[in-house]
Amino acid sequence: MTRRKFAGLSAAAVVGTYAGIKLQRPxxxxxxxxxxxxxxxxxxxxxxxxxxxxMLQGIRECGLDVRGKRVLLKPNxxxxxxxxxxxxxxxxxxxxxxxxxxxxxxxxxxxEGPGHRRDTLxxxxxxxxRASVPKxxxxxxxxxxxxxxxxxxxAGESQFYFPNxxxxxxxxVSLAKMKTHHWAGATLSMKNFFGVVPGSVYGWPKNKLHxxxxxxxxxxxxxxxxxxxxxxxxxxxxxxxxxxxxxxxKPAGVLVMGxxxxxxxxxxxxxxxxxxxxxxxxxxxxxxxxxHAGRIEQRGETIAxxxxxxxxxxxxxxxxLA
Numbered sequence: 001m002t003r004r005k006f007a008g009l010s011a012a013a014v015v016g017t018y019a020g021i022k023l024q025r026p027x028x029x030x031x032x033x034x035x036x037x038x039x040x041x042x043x044x045x046x047x048x049x050x051x052x053x054x055m056l057q058g059i060r061e062c063g064l065d066v067r068g069k070r071v072l073l074k075p076n077x078x079x080x081x082x083x084x085x086x087x088x089x090x091x092x093x094x095x096x097x098x099x100x101x102x103x104x105x106x107x108x109x110x111x112e113g114p115g116h117r118r119d120t121l122x123x124x125x126x127x128x129x130r131a132s133v134p135k136x137x138x139x140x141x142x143x144x145x146x147x148x149x150x151x152x153x154x155a156g157e158s159q160f161y162f163p164n165x166x167x168x169x170x171x172x173v174s175l176a177k178m179k180t181h182h183w184a185g186a187t188l189s190m191k192n193f194f195g196v197v198p199g200s201v202y203g204w205p206k207n208k209l210h211x212x213x214x215x216x217x218x219x220x221x222x223x224x225x226x227x228x229x230x231x232x233x234x235x236x237x238x239x240x241x242x243x244x245x246x247x248x249x250k251p252a253g254v255l256v257m258g259x260x261x262x263x264x265x266x267x268x269x270x271x272x273x274x275x276x277x278x279x280x281x282x283x284x285x286x287x288x289x290x291x292h293a294g295r296i297e298q299r300g301e302t303i304a305x306x307x308x309x310x311x312x313x314x315x316x317x318x319x320x321l322a
Contacts, residue, residue, distance in 0.1 A: 027280075027283050027284055028283075029277055029283050029286055029291060029292075030283075030286035030287045031286075031292070031295075032262075032286050032287065032288075032289060032290045032291065032292065032295055033287065033288070033289065033290070035295075036290065036295050036296065036297050037258060037259070037260035037262075037263040037289060037290045037295065037296055037297065038061065038062045038063065038258060038259075038260075038296075038297045038299055039062070039256065039257070039258035039260070039263050039264055039267045039296050039297070039298060039299065040057070040058035040059075040061040040062055040256070040257045040258060040299040040300045041254055041255075041256055041267065041271070041298060041299070041300045041301040041302070041303070041306060042054045042055075042057055042058045042254065042255045042256075042257070042300045042301065043253055043254060043300075043301055043306070044236045044253060044254060044255050045236070045251075045253045046236065047089050047091040047092070047236055047237075048091075049236075051091060051092060051095035051255070052095045052098050052099055052102075054255055055095055055096060055099045055232060055255065055257070056099055056102070056103075057300070058232070058255060058257035058299075058300060059099065059103070059230075059257060061257075061299040061300060062230075062257055062258050062259055062299070063259075064103075064230055064259060065103075066100055066103045066104060066105045066171055067103065067104035067105070068104065068105075068106050069105050069106055069170035069171050070105070070106055070107050070109075070168065070169050070170045070171070071100045071105040071106075071107065071108045071109070071169065071170070071171045071172075071173060072109050072110070072111050072165060072166065072169035072171070072172045072173065073093060073096050073097065073100070073108065073109070073110045073111070073173050073175055074110075074111055074112060074172055074173060074174055074175060074192060074193070074195060074196065075087065075088035075092075075093050075110065075112055075129075075175040076088045076112075076175065076176050076177040076187075076192050076195070076234075077112045077114050077120070077123060077124065077127060077129070077195070078114055078115060078116055078117075078244060078245060079114075079116050079117060079123070079245050080123055080126035080127055081245070084239060084245075084246075084247065084248060084249055085177070085237050085238070085239055085249045086177070086179075086239065086244065086245055087127045087177060088175045088176065088177050088234045089234055089236065089237070090127060090128045090129050090131075090132035090133060091132065092175060092232070092234045092236070092255075093110065093129060093132070093133050093175060094132050094133045094134070096173060096175055096232060097110070097133060097134070097139075100173070105171075108139065109139050109140070109141060109165065109169075110129075110133070110136070110139055110140045110141070111140065111141040111142075111143045111146070111163070111165050111166065111196075112140075112142070112143055112195050113142065113143030113144035113145075113146075113163070113195045113196065113197065113198060113199055114144065114195065114199075115194055115195065115199070115204060115205040115206045116204065116205050116245075117204075118144070118199070118204065120142040120144060120145075121137075121142070124136070124140070141163070141165045143163045143165065143166065143195060143196055143198060144198050144199035144200055145198070145199075145200050146163035146164060146165050146166075146198065147163070147164045148161040148162060148163055148164060148198055148201060149161065149162065149164055149167055151167070151224065154220060154224055155212050155216065155217065155220035161198060161201050161202075162196060162197070162198070162224075163196060163198055166196045166225070169228070170228060171228055171229070171230060172193075172196075172225055172228060172229050172230075173229070173230050173231070173232060174189040174190075174192045174193065174229060174230070174231045174232070174233075174261065175192075175232055175233075175234065176188050176189040176191070176192035176231065176232075176233045176234065177192075177233070177234050177238065177239065177244075178233050178234060178235035178238035178239070178252060178254075178256070178268055178271075178272065179238055179239035179240075179243040179244045179247065180239060180240055180241060180242070180243035180244070180247055180272075180310055180311075180312060180313070180316070181243050181244045182242055182243065182244075182313060182315070183214050184214050184215065184218065184279075184280075184281055185269075185274060185279050185280075185281075185312075185316050185319050186243075186265070186268070186269055186272060186274055186279070186310075187243065187244045188231075188233055188264070188265040188268045188269070189229075189231035189233055189261045189264050189265055189268075190218050190219075190221070190222050190226075190261050190262070190265050190281065190285065191218050191281075193218070193221035193222060193225060194206055194209060194217070194218075194221070196221070196225070197209060197221075214281070215280045215281035215284055216284070218281045218284075218285070219281060219284045219285045219288070222261060222262070222285060222288055223288065226261055226262075226288055226289070229259070229261055230257070230258070230259050231256070231257060231258055231259075231261050231264040231265075232255060232256075232257045233255065233256040233257070233264060233268050234255065235252040235253070235254040235255065235256055235268065235271065236251070236252070236253060236254070236255065237249050237250065237251050237252070238250045238251075238252045238272070238310065240272075240310035240311040240312075241310075241311045241312075241313065242313055247311075248311075250308070250310050250311070251308075252271060252272070252306065252308050252310075253306065253308075254271060254301065254306050256268050256271065260289040260290060260296075261288075261289060262282060262285050262286065262288050262289025262290060262291060263289050263290040263291070263295075263296045265282060266282060266290065266291045266293075266296065267296060267298065267303065269282070269321075270293070270303045270307065270321060271303055271306055271307055271308070272307075272308070272309070272310040273307060273308070273309030273310060273320060273321050274310070274312070274316075274319045274320065274321055275319055275320065275321040275322070276291050277291055277292075278318065278319050279319065309321075
């Protein structure tokens with residue numbers, strides 16, 4: 001089914017209320033699935049560091065094999081403001097592209113569907129993706145405007161449409177940015193999947209997801225795609241305060257990686273000085289992966305050695321990790 005058949009649907013997706021904005025009472029925290037999950041914390045103090053070597057180290061620590069797979073790199077490209085650091089840095093994307101080719105992936109593509117801006121390629125220009133990533137235009141897909149196919153049962157819907165580029169990938173790499181978020185507490189590898197929902201079908205800023213609820217949508221997207229996902233979170237320079245757009249730069253000097261995106265986000269939260277056990281979406285997703293520190297095998301650096309408290313808006317100061 002082509003995107004043209006959905007040209008008139010985006011207006012119907014506009015909703016008058018944004019469910020999930022208000023803080024919710026967190027559900028009981030599950031013990032999670034059996035076993036433990038490996039999460040690698042790798043130091044990267046600058047985007048001029050050898051990010052390729054650092055990513056290779058972290059991926060090997062996590063035991064990921066991508067030989068023969070179709071890999072989709074999914075960065076966080078939202079808005080642009082030269083005064084802050086909204087998006088996954090172009091150097092991280094370029095390094096990931098090289099890394100997954102080196103590891104033997106059959107193909108490596110890049111895809112993103114910004115939630116705010118409709119002019120995706122202009123936004124990619126602003127963020128220096130087109131200037132920094134080799135052959136960017138040949139391997140990039142605007143997920144907001146890609147052809148789509150239906151999936152049954154997503155978030156209780158009889159059918160929900162996703163881009164064919166996403167559905168056809170064997171591995172989706174969430175190249176997220178380490179940021180605070182004024183509705184979710186933090187936006188990390190799991191929230192980054194909002195960009196796989198096509199704006200041409202469901203509107204901007206992904207209205208259907210706001211209607212379903214922020215936390216609910218984060219969990220539903222990870223139920224759908226988490227089994228074929230890997231995360232590399234750009235925490236070289238993150239964002240604190242009123243994220244994910246209006247916050248201020250916060251150097252954390254790390255890349256955080258793993259196959260269990262719940263565990264990756266829990267680890268990132270702890271690096272940021274946030275208690276993941278108090279975060280609604282992580283509590284809701286605890287059957288999908290590990291939130292408890294004792295169930296996460298930290299590889300590379302320890303959390304204590306890299307922790308740097310991110311400033312939180314008043315509504316989320318209660319999330320501060322002791």
